[in-house]
Amino acid sequence: MTTAVKSSTRERLLEAAATLTYRDGVGIGVEALCKAAGVSKRSLYQLFESKDELLAASLGECASAFAAGLLPVADDGRSPRERILHVFEQLEGQASAPEFQGCRYLAAQMGLKDQSHPASQVAHRVKENLTAFFRAEAEQGEASHPDLLARQLILVFDGASARAGIGADKLTGLVTPTVTTLLDAAGMH
Amino acid sequence: MTTAVKSSTRERLLEAAATLTYRDGVGIGVEALCKAAGVSKRSLYQLFESKDELLAASLGECASAFAAGLLPVADDGRSPRERILHVFEQLEGQASAPEFQGCRYLAAQMGLKDQSHPASQVAHRVKENLTAFFRAEAEQGEASHPDLLARQLILVFDGASARAGIGADKLTGLVTPTVTTLLDAAGMH
Numbered sequence: 001m002t003t004a005v006k007s008s009t010r011e012r013l014l015e016a017a018a019t020l021t022y023r024d025g026v027g028i029g030v031e032a033l034c035k036a037a038g039v040s041k042r043s044l045y046q047l048f049e050s051k052d053e054l055l056a057a058s059l060g061e062c063a064s065a066f067a068a069g070l071l072p073v074a075d076d077g078r079s080p081r082e083r084i085l086h087v088f089e090q091l092e093g094q095a096s097a098p099e100f101q102g103c104r105y106l107a108a109q110m111g112l113k114d115q116s117h118p119a120s121q122v123a124h125r126v127k128e129n130l131t132a133f134f135r136a137e138a139e140q141g142e143a144s145h146p147d148l149l150a151r152q153l154i155l156v157f158d159g160a161s162a163r164a165g166i167g168a169d170k171l172t173g174l175v176t177p178t179v180t181t182l183l184d185a186a187g188m189h
Numbered sequence: 190m191t192t193a194v195k196s197s198t199r200e201r202l203l204e205a206a207a208t209l210t211y212r213d214g215v216g217i218g219v220e221a222l223c224k225a226a227g228v229s230k231r232s233l234y235q236l237f238e239s240k241d242e243l244l245a246a247s248l249g250e251c252a253s254a255f256a257a258g259l260l261p262v263a264d265d266g267r268s269p270r271e272r273i274l275h276v277f278e279q280l281e282g283q284a285s286a287p288e289f290q291g292c293r294y295l296a297a298q299m300g301l302k303d304q305s306h307p308a309s310q311v312a313h314r315v316k317e318n319l320t321a322f323f324r325a326e327a328e329q330g331e332a333s334h335p336d337l338l339a340r341q342l343i344l345v346f347d348g349a350s351a352r353a354g355i356g357a358d359k360l361t362g363l364v365t366p367t368v369t370t371l372l373d374a375a376g377m378h
Binding site: 023024025027101102106107109110111113115120124127148151152154155156157158159160162163165166167168169173174177178181182184185 | 291298313316340344351356371
Protein backbone atom coordinates (compact mmCIF):
# COMPACT_ATOMS: atom_id res chain seq x y z
CA MET A 1 0.00 0.00 0.00
CA THR A 2 2.69 2.47 1.05
CA THR A 3 4.77 1.46 -1.98
CA ALA A 4 1.85 2.03 -4.33
CA VAL A 5 1.24 5.50 -2.92
CA LYS A 6 4.93 6.37 -3.11
CA SER A 7 5.11 5.23 -6.71
CA SER A 8 2.16 7.37 -7.63
CA THR A 9 3.63 10.44 -5.91
CA ARG A 10 6.85 9.91 -7.81
CA GLU A 11 4.99 9.60 -11.11
CA ARG A 12 2.99 12.74 -10.44
CA LEU A 13 6.20 14.65 -9.71
CA LEU A 14 7.90 13.35 -12.85
CA GLU A 15 4.89 14.24 -14.96
CA ALA A 16 4.58 17.72 -13.43
CA ALA A 17 8.29 18.31 -14.01
CA ALA A 18 8.01 17.19 -17.64
CA THR A 19 4.96 19.34 -18.33
CA LEU A 20 6.01 22.48 -16.47
CA THR A 21 9.64 22.59 -17.60
CA TYR A 22 8.53 22.09 -21.19
CA ARG A 23 5.95 24.86 -20.95
CA ASP A 24 7.74 27.32 -18.66
CA GLY A 25 11.42 26.34 -18.69
CA VAL A 26 13.87 24.75 -16.28
CA GLY A 27 13.70 27.78 -13.98
CA ILE A 28 10.33 26.57 -12.70
CA GLY A 29 10.22 26.64 -8.89
CA VAL A 30 9.87 23.78 -6.45
CA GLU A 31 6.61 25.24 -5.11
CA ALA A 32 5.03 25.29 -8.58
CA LEU A 33 6.18 21.72 -9.21
CA CYS A 34 4.75 20.50 -5.92
CA LYS A 35 1.50 22.36 -6.47
CA ALA A 36 1.04 20.92 -9.98
CA ALA A 37 1.83 17.42 -8.73
CA GLY A 38 -0.38 17.83 -5.66
CA VAL A 39 2.41 16.71 -3.32
CA SER A 40 4.24 18.32 -0.41
CA LYS A 41 7.83 19.57 -0.57
CA ARG A 42 8.61 17.00 2.07
CA SER A 43 7.44 14.24 -0.30
CA LEU A 44 9.52 15.67 -3.12
CA TYR A 45 12.66 15.65 -1.01
CA GLN A 46 11.91 12.14 0.25
CA LEU A 47 11.90 10.90 -3.34
CA PHE A 48 14.52 13.15 -4.96
CA GLU A 49 17.70 14.58 -3.50
CA SER A 50 17.04 17.96 -5.11
CA LYS A 51 15.05 19.73 -7.81
CA ASP A 52 18.04 19.12 -10.10
CA GLU A 53 17.68 15.37 -9.59
CA LEU A 54 13.92 15.58 -10.26
CA LEU A 55 14.59 17.42 -13.54
CA ALA A 56 17.20 14.85 -14.56
CA ALA A 57 14.86 11.93 -13.72
CA SER A 58 12.01 13.61 -15.59
CA LEU A 59 14.12 14.08 -18.73
CA GLY A 60 15.24 10.46 -18.47
CA GLU A 61 11.61 9.29 -18.24
CA CYS A 62 10.74 11.18 -21.44
CA ALA A 63 13.58 9.59 -23.42
CA SER A 64 11.74 6.54 -24.68
CA ALA A 65 8.72 8.58 -25.82
CA PHE A 66 11.13 11.02 -27.53
CA ALA A 67 12.83 8.18 -29.44
CA ALA A 68 9.54 6.44 -30.25
CA GLY A 69 8.12 9.68 -31.64
CA LEU A 70 11.03 10.15 -34.02
CA LEU A 71 12.79 6.92 -34.94
CA PRO A 72 11.55 4.34 -37.44
CA VAL A 73 11.12 0.80 -36.15
CA ALA A 74 14.13 -1.49 -36.57
CA ASP A 75 14.42 -3.44 -39.83
CA ASP A 76 11.39 -1.83 -41.46
CA GLY A 77 12.76 -2.66 -44.89
CA ARG A 78 13.28 0.98 -45.86
CA SER A 79 16.60 2.39 -47.00
CA PRO A 80 18.86 4.32 -44.61
CA ARG A 81 17.99 7.46 -46.60
CA GLU A 82 14.27 6.90 -46.04
CA ARG A 83 14.84 6.06 -42.38
CA ILE A 84 16.70 9.33 -41.83
CA LEU A 85 14.03 11.32 -43.66
CA HIS A 86 11.41 9.64 -41.44
CA VAL A 87 12.88 11.40 -38.37
CA PHE A 88 12.50 14.81 -39.99
CA GLU A 89 8.98 14.08 -41.24
CA GLN A 90 8.07 13.19 -37.66
CA LEU A 91 9.68 16.41 -36.39
CA GLU A 92 7.76 18.46 -38.96
CA GLY A 93 4.53 16.81 -37.85
CA GLN A 94 5.24 17.46 -34.15
CA ALA A 95 6.20 21.07 -34.87
CA SER A 96 2.77 21.77 -36.34
CA ALA A 97 1.11 21.26 -32.92
CA PRO A 98 0.29 24.62 -31.29
CA GLU A 99 1.87 23.54 -27.98
CA PHE A 100 5.20 22.65 -29.65
CA GLN A 101 8.06 24.44 -27.87
CA GLY A 102 10.99 22.73 -29.60
CA CYS A 103 13.11 19.82 -28.43
CA ARG A 104 12.83 19.52 -24.63
CA TYR A 105 16.44 18.32 -24.40
CA LEU A 106 17.90 21.27 -26.30
CA ALA A 107 15.68 23.65 -24.32
CA ALA A 108 16.83 22.14 -21.02
CA GLN A 109 20.51 22.39 -21.94
CA MET A 110 20.13 25.96 -23.18
CA GLY A 111 18.10 26.94 -20.12
CA LEU A 112 20.44 25.35 -17.58
CA LYS A 113 23.62 26.77 -19.21
CA ASP A 114 25.61 24.25 -17.20
CA GLN A 115 26.95 21.14 -18.88
CA SER A 116 27.71 19.50 -15.53
CA HIS A 117 24.09 19.77 -14.31
CA PRO A 118 22.61 16.25 -13.94
CA ALA A 119 19.69 17.18 -16.22
CA SER A 120 22.10 18.54 -18.88
CA GLN A 121 23.97 15.26 -18.78
CA VAL A 122 20.77 13.28 -19.33
CA ALA A 123 19.80 15.61 -22.19
CA HIS A 124 23.24 15.26 -23.73
CA ARG A 125 23.01 11.45 -23.67
CA VAL A 126 19.52 11.40 -25.22
CA LYS A 127 20.67 13.61 -28.11
CA GLU A 128 23.86 11.58 -28.50
CA ASN A 129 21.61 8.56 -29.05
CA LEU A 130 19.83 10.39 -31.87
CA THR A 131 23.18 11.40 -33.38
CA ALA A 132 24.28 7.76 -33.12
CA PHE A 133 21.16 6.68 -35.03
CA PHE A 134 22.03 9.15 -37.82
CA ARG A 135 25.65 7.93 -37.87
CA ALA A 136 24.63 4.25 -38.04
CA GLU A 137 22.21 4.91 -40.90
CA ALA A 138 24.83 7.03 -42.68
CA GLU A 139 27.32 4.16 -42.43
CA GLN A 140 24.70 1.64 -43.54
CA GLY A 141 23.86 3.87 -46.52
CA GLU A 142 27.56 4.28 -47.38
CA ALA A 143 27.62 8.05 -46.92
CA SER A 144 30.95 9.51 -48.00
CA HIS A 145 31.60 10.97 -44.53
CA PRO A 146 29.19 9.35 -42.04
CA ASP A 147 30.47 11.33 -39.07
CA LEU A 148 30.09 14.68 -40.85
CA LEU A 149 26.63 13.72 -42.10
CA ALA A 150 25.53 12.75 -38.57
CA ARG A 151 26.77 16.11 -37.22
CA GLN A 152 24.93 17.92 -40.04
CA LEU A 153 21.70 16.06 -39.39
CA ILE A 154 21.65 16.72 -35.64
CA LEU A 155 22.50 20.38 -36.38
CA VAL A 156 19.49 20.59 -38.72
CA PHE A 157 17.37 18.77 -36.15
CA ASP A 158 18.27 21.22 -33.40
CA GLY A 159 18.02 24.28 -35.64
CA ALA A 160 14.63 23.19 -36.94
CA SER A 161 13.32 22.32 -33.46
CA ALA A 162 14.51 25.64 -32.09
CA ARG A 163 13.10 27.76 -34.90
CA ALA A 164 9.75 25.99 -34.84
CA GLY A 165 9.71 26.14 -31.04
CA ILE A 166 10.02 29.93 -31.01
CA GLY A 167 7.47 30.27 -33.81
CA ALA A 168 10.02 31.63 -36.29
CA ASP A 169 9.41 28.93 -38.94
CA LYS A 170 6.78 26.27 -39.53
CA LEU A 171 9.35 23.95 -41.20
CA THR A 172 7.01 23.16 -44.13
CA GLY A 173 8.99 22.91 -47.35
CA LEU A 174 12.21 23.50 -45.41
CA VAL A 175 13.43 20.48 -43.49
CA THR A 176 12.88 17.76 -46.10
CA PRO A 177 14.59 19.70 -48.94
CA THR A 178 17.49 20.58 -46.63
CA VAL A 179 18.05 17.03 -45.44
CA THR A 180 17.63 15.73 -49.01
CA THR A 181 20.37 18.09 -50.20
CA LEU A 182 22.72 16.93 -47.44
CA LEU A 183 21.97 13.23 -48.15
CA ASP A 184 22.55 13.79 -51.87
CA ALA A 185 25.88 15.55 -51.21
CA ALA A 186 26.95 12.59 -49.04
CA GLY A 187 26.13 10.23 -51.89
CA MET A 188 23.25 8.57 -50.02
CA HIS A 189 20.82 7.95 -52.84
CA MET B 190 24.60 66.69 -14.03
CA THR B 191 21.46 64.78 -13.09
CA THR B 192 21.04 63.73 -16.73
CA ALA B 193 24.60 62.39 -16.88
CA VAL B 194 24.07 60.30 -13.74
CA LYS B 195 20.76 58.98 -15.06
CA SER B 196 22.33 58.02 -18.35
CA SER B 197 25.10 56.15 -16.59
CA THR B 198 22.63 54.28 -14.39
CA ARG B 199 20.70 53.29 -17.48
CA GLU B 200 23.87 52.07 -19.20
CA ARG B 201 24.91 50.04 -16.18
CA LEU B 202 21.49 48.38 -16.08
CA LEU B 203 21.57 47.61 -19.79
CA GLU B 204 25.06 46.15 -19.48
CA ALA B 205 24.15 44.08 -16.42
CA ALA B 206 21.05 42.78 -18.19
CA ALA B 207 23.08 41.86 -21.28
CA THR B 208 25.80 40.11 -19.28
CA LEU B 209 23.61 38.30 -16.75
CA THR B 210 20.89 37.13 -19.13
CA TYR B 211 23.55 35.81 -21.50
CA ARG B 212 25.33 33.95 -18.71
CA ASP B 213 22.39 32.86 -16.55
CA GLY B 214 19.29 33.16 -18.73
CA VAL B 215 16.26 35.42 -18.92
CA GLY B 216 14.96 34.10 -15.60
CA ILE B 217 17.54 36.25 -13.79
CA GLY B 218 15.93 38.20 -10.96
CA VAL B 219 15.54 41.94 -10.55
CA GLU B 220 17.62 41.85 -7.35
CA ALA B 221 20.57 40.21 -9.12
CA LEU B 222 20.32 42.72 -11.99
CA CYS B 223 20.29 45.70 -9.61
CA LYS B 224 23.14 44.27 -7.57
CA ALA B 225 25.31 43.70 -10.65
CA ALA B 226 24.53 47.19 -11.96
CA GLY B 227 25.05 48.75 -8.54
CA VAL B 228 21.70 50.53 -8.68
CA SER B 229 18.56 50.46 -6.54
CA LYS B 230 15.30 48.84 -7.60
CA ARG B 231 13.77 52.31 -7.39
CA SER B 232 16.24 53.53 -10.04
CA LEU B 233 15.48 50.55 -12.26
CA TYR B 234 11.75 51.27 -12.14
CA GLN B 235 12.33 54.98 -12.75
CA LEU B 236 14.12 54.12 -16.00
CA PHE B 237 12.21 51.04 -17.16
CA GLU B 238 8.56 50.15 -16.78
CA SER B 239 9.39 46.57 -15.86
CA LYS B 240 12.13 43.95 -15.98
CA ASP B 241 10.59 42.83 -19.30
CA GLU B 242 11.21 46.30 -20.75
CA LEU B 243 14.78 46.27 -19.43
CA LEU B 244 15.40 42.91 -21.14
CA ALA B 245 13.92 44.18 -24.39
CA ALA B 246 16.01 47.37 -24.28
CA SER B 247 19.14 45.38 -23.47
CA LEU B 248 18.61 43.05 -26.44
CA GLY B 249 18.00 46.07 -28.65
CA GLU B 250 21.27 47.67 -27.48
CA CYS B 251 23.20 44.51 -28.40
CA ALA B 252 21.79 44.41 -31.94
CA SER B 253 24.40 46.57 -33.64
CA ALA B 254 27.30 44.67 -32.04
CA PHE B 255 25.61 41.40 -33.06
CA ALA B 256 25.34 42.54 -36.70
CA ALA B 257 28.86 44.03 -36.73
CA GLY B 258 30.30 40.78 -35.40
CA LEU B 259 28.71 38.73 -38.16
CA LEU B 260 28.02 40.71 -41.34
CA PRO B 261 30.59 41.73 -43.96
CA VAL B 262 30.89 45.45 -44.68
CA ALA B 263 28.72 46.74 -47.53
CA ASP B 264 30.18 46.65 -51.06
CA ASP B 265 33.36 44.81 -50.03
CA GLY B 266 33.79 43.52 -53.56
CA ARG B 267 33.27 39.90 -52.58
CA SER B 268 30.66 37.64 -54.16
CA PRO B 269 27.33 36.96 -52.39
CA ARG B 270 28.56 33.40 -51.80
CA GLU B 271 31.68 34.68 -50.03
CA ARG B 272 29.66 37.24 -48.06
CA ILE B 273 27.30 34.52 -46.78
CA LEU B 274 30.22 32.26 -45.87
CA HIS B 275 31.76 35.20 -43.98
CA VAL B 276 28.85 35.14 -41.49
CA PHE B 277 29.45 31.48 -40.70
CA GLU B 278 33.23 31.92 -40.40
CA GLN B 279 32.54 34.67 -37.87
CA LEU B 280 30.12 32.42 -35.99
CA GLU B 281 32.68 29.61 -35.91
CA GLY B 282 35.27 32.02 -34.52
CA GLN B 283 32.90 33.32 -31.83
CA ALA B 284 31.87 29.78 -30.88
CA SER B 285 35.47 28.90 -30.02
CA ALA B 286 35.47 31.34 -27.08
CA PRO B 287 35.00 29.49 -23.76
CA GLU B 288 32.27 31.93 -22.65
CA PHE B 289 30.21 31.33 -25.82
CA GLN B 290 26.64 30.36 -24.87
CA GLY B 291 25.06 30.50 -28.31
CA CYS B 292 23.06 33.28 -29.96
CA ARG B 293 21.64 35.57 -27.26
CA TYR B 294 18.52 36.18 -29.33
CA LEU B 295 17.66 32.53 -29.81
CA ALA B 296 18.42 31.87 -26.13
CA ALA B 297 16.14 34.72 -25.04
CA GLN B 298 13.27 33.52 -27.23
CA MET B 299 13.65 29.92 -26.07
CA GLY B 300 13.94 30.99 -22.44
CA LEU B 301 10.95 33.33 -22.50
CA LYS B 302 8.69 30.86 -24.35
CA ASP B 303 6.36 33.77 -25.11
CA GLN B 304 6.34 35.31 -28.57
CA SER B 305 4.42 38.34 -27.35
CA HIS B 306 7.03 39.24 -24.71
CA PRO B 307 8.67 42.58 -25.63
CA ALA B 308 12.14 41.00 -25.47
CA SER B 309 11.01 38.14 -27.75
CA GLN B 310 9.77 40.68 -30.25
CA VAL B 311 13.12 42.51 -30.26
CA ALA B 312 14.93 39.18 -30.66
CA HIS B 313 12.61 38.19 -33.50
CA ARG B 314 13.32 41.45 -35.37
CA VAL B 315 17.10 41.14 -34.96
CA LYS B 316 17.07 37.62 -36.39
CA GLU B 317 14.70 38.68 -39.18
CA ASN B 318 17.36 41.22 -40.16
CA LEU B 319 19.95 38.46 -40.42
CA THR B 320 17.51 36.36 -42.49
CA ALA B 321 16.92 39.40 -44.73
CA PHE B 322 20.68 39.72 -45.27
CA PHE B 323 20.81 36.06 -46.36
CA ARG B 324 17.82 36.56 -48.67
CA ALA B 325 19.29 39.70 -50.28
CA GLU B 326 22.63 37.97 -50.91
CA ALA B 327 20.82 34.88 -52.25
CA GLU B 328 18.90 37.09 -54.69
CA GLN B 329 22.05 38.98 -55.65
CA GLY B 330 23.83 35.66 -56.26
CA GLU B 331 20.90 34.37 -58.30
CA ALA B 332 20.12 31.43 -56.05
CA SER B 333 17.46 29.16 -57.54
CA HIS B 334 15.13 29.70 -54.54
CA PRO B 335 16.36 32.70 -52.51
CA ASP B 336 13.63 32.43 -49.90
CA LEU B 337 14.29 28.73 -49.25
CA LEU B 338 18.04 29.35 -49.10
CA ALA B 339 17.57 32.16 -46.57
CA ARG B 340 15.43 29.90 -44.37
CA GLN B 341 18.04 27.14 -44.64
CA LEU B 342 20.87 29.49 -43.71
CA ILE B 343 19.15 30.91 -40.63
CA LEU B 344 18.23 27.35 -39.62
CA VAL B 345 21.90 26.34 -39.86
CA PHE B 346 22.89 29.51 -38.01
CA ASP B 347 20.52 28.78 -35.12
CA GLY B 348 21.33 25.07 -35.03
CA ALA B 349 25.06 25.76 -35.03
CA SER B 350 24.78 28.50 -32.38
CA ALA B 351 22.66 26.27 -30.17
CA ARG B 352 24.88 23.20 -30.45
CA ALA B 353 28.06 25.18 -29.84
CA GLY B 354 26.36 27.07 -27.00
CA ILE B 355 25.55 23.85 -25.12
CA GLY B 356 29.02 22.44 -25.81
CA ALA B 357 27.68 19.64 -28.04
CA ASP B 358 29.78 20.61 -31.11
CA LYS B 359 32.75 22.87 -31.77
CA LEU B 360 31.52 23.58 -35.35
CA THR B 361 35.00 23.03 -36.84
CA GLY B 362 34.73 21.28 -40.17
CA LEU B 363 30.93 21.36 -39.91
CA VAL B 364 29.42 24.74 -40.66
CA THR B 365 31.43 25.73 -43.73
CA PRO B 366 30.94 22.37 -45.53
CA THR B 367 27.22 22.43 -44.68
CA VAL B 368 26.68 25.98 -45.95
CA THR B 369 28.82 25.25 -49.02
CA THR B 370 26.61 22.26 -49.86
CA LEU B 371 23.45 24.37 -49.54
CA LEU B 372 24.94 27.20 -51.66
CA ASP B 373 26.02 24.69 -54.31
CA ALA B 374 22.56 23.11 -54.40
CA ALA B 375 21.02 26.58 -54.87
CA GLY B 376 23.36 27.20 -57.81
CA MET B 377 25.28 29.99 -56.04
CA HIS B 378 28.77 29.37 -57.32
